[in-house]
Amino acid sequence: MEELNFPKNFFWGSATSAHQVEGGNHNDWTEWEKENALRLAENARLNPPQEGFSDYNLKNYPSPLQKENYISGRACDHYNRFREDFDIAKSLGHNAHRFSIEWSRIEPEEGKFDEKEIEHYREVIKALRERGLEPFGTLWHWTIPLWMRDKGGAESREFPKYFSRFSKKMAESLPEIKFWMTLNEPTSVIANSYKRGLWPPQRKSILSALRVFKILASAHIEAYNAIHSVNLDAEVGFGNIMNFVEPYSKNPLTVLAAKFRNYWSNEYFLKLTGDTHDFYALQYYFHFKIAFPQKIKNKNKWTSDMGWEIYPEGIYPLLKRIGKYKKPIYITENGVADAKDIHREKFIKEHLKWVSKALQEGIDVRGYFYWSLLDNFEWDKGFWPRFGLVEIDYKTMERHIRPSAWKFKEIIQKSEELSKVAP
Numbered sequence: 001m002e003e004l005n006f007p008k009n010f011f012w013g014s015a016t017s018a019h020q021v022e023g024g025n026h027n028d029w030t031e032w033e034k035e036n037a038l039r040l041a042e043n044a045r046l047n048p049p050q051e052g053f054s055d056y057n058l059k060n061y062p063s064p065l066q067k068e069n070y071i072s073g074r075a076c077d078h079y080n081r082f083r084e085d086f087d088i089a090k091s092l093g094h095n096a097h098r099f100s101i102e103w104s105r106i107e108p109e110e111g112k113f114d115e116k117e118i119e120h121y122r123e124v125i126k127a128l129r130e131r132g133l134e135p136f137g138t139l140w141h142w143t144i145p146l147w148m149r150d151k152g153g154a155e156s157r158e159f160p161k162y163f164s165r166f167s168k169k170m171a172e173s174l175p176e177i178k179f180w181m182t183l184n185e186p187t188s189v190i191a192n193s194y195k196r197g198l199w200p201p202q203r204k205s206i207l208s209a210l211r212v213f214k215i216l217a218s219a220h221i222e223a224y225n226a227i228h229s230v231n232l233d234a235e236v237g238f239g240n241i242m243n244f245v246e247p248y249s250k251n252p253l254t255v256l257a258a259k260f261r262n263y264w265s266n267e268y269f270l271k272l273t274g275d276t277h278d279f280y281a282l283q284y285y286f287h288f289k290i291a292f293p294q295k296i297k298n299k300n301k302w303t304s305d306m307g308w309e310i311y312p313e314g315i316y317p318l319l320k321r322i323g324k325y326k327k328p329i330y331i332t333e334n335g336v337a338d339a340k341d342i343h344r345e346k347f348i349k350e351h352l353k354w355v356s357k358a359l360q361e362g363i364d365v366r367g368y369f370y371w372s373l374l375d376n377f378e379w380d381k382g383f384w385p386r387f388g389l390v391e392i393d394y395k396t397m398e399r400h401i402r403p404s405a406w407k408f409k410e411i412i413q414k415s416e417e418l419s420k421v422a423p
């Protein structure tokens, strides 16, 4: 494989989110999970992924066919084991880590901030710093406190006001964080909660989807300003999932349909947020080939356990596209569900090859965070998809480092050595 070239001081790490790893949460998702677990288990039996569930998934606890799989419960118990987990990240050569702060812990009742929980996140940041890991803090990774849900959640015109108040409080209380991410993947929530009606609050309505676009964009803008009002050194952005969209053929209708899809998934939200970005945070998972008016399914040559296509070269045009904004870029998520760890090493290397190419062509990429450090709770799919560099035994909570995590470490070390001798 050709040499990978990354600049000095590049951030290497992995990402997690509070609800997916902490355990013991109480928010809109936890309530929804309890109401929907049985249905989701039944749905998994009727509609397994393309290649079916592997033996690993069926034999390991919890299996996709059990209702326990769909209840986040104690998750990875990361709330209590974060130091152990950061020891692992350090041993894997990481120098940065992305995590999220659970709004429902900090503000369980409207306007009442829980100092004990703020202290918890101070400890998290301290533990990261002690291990030489730069913290990237996300303020909203999808879960909503129950009081905010009862006001209409992300559909409420008041969402930006409450969210920015929480963001300001966090920036004041946690000045040790320099890199803030306001929202995680707003367009994923718009698509899954409001367009497809799959996630809470399962409102399948284009009007609601359009409304939430605007509300979340205002939430980002207000939080961006609020953070800067208390921390002048902060660097603020939001986690943006971008899909590589291509037309299937040169047919003009197909080309138009692909443009339309590209606009809604990649351009519209960015447009609504204007210049409120100190950096761009790219999260890359999907490649879509669009055909119109007929429907053609992507011929997926390489797929994950979830049946998602793996298409590393798609990251390159997306980097080139956001490169035009001339701001630093961090890849804040990119990962694969691969329980047996047969794809992950190649997955990481191939994506990094394309990142390295973009860098050589002048795109200012400054970090790569693999999703995820740990196996975790994959939303409406529950625990069975295994994204972790580290495998979790959900019965014992033991952590087992997967071989690909050491391979990732080799890439990090090699690139750090190379960057030292670079002119």
Ligand code: BGC
Residues within 6 Å of the ligand: 017, 020, 184, 185, 188, 241, 333, 371, 377, 378, 379
């Ligand atoms: C989300 C994560 C999720 C991952 C894998 C991203 O869209 O930010 O929360 O687990 O993708 O689906």
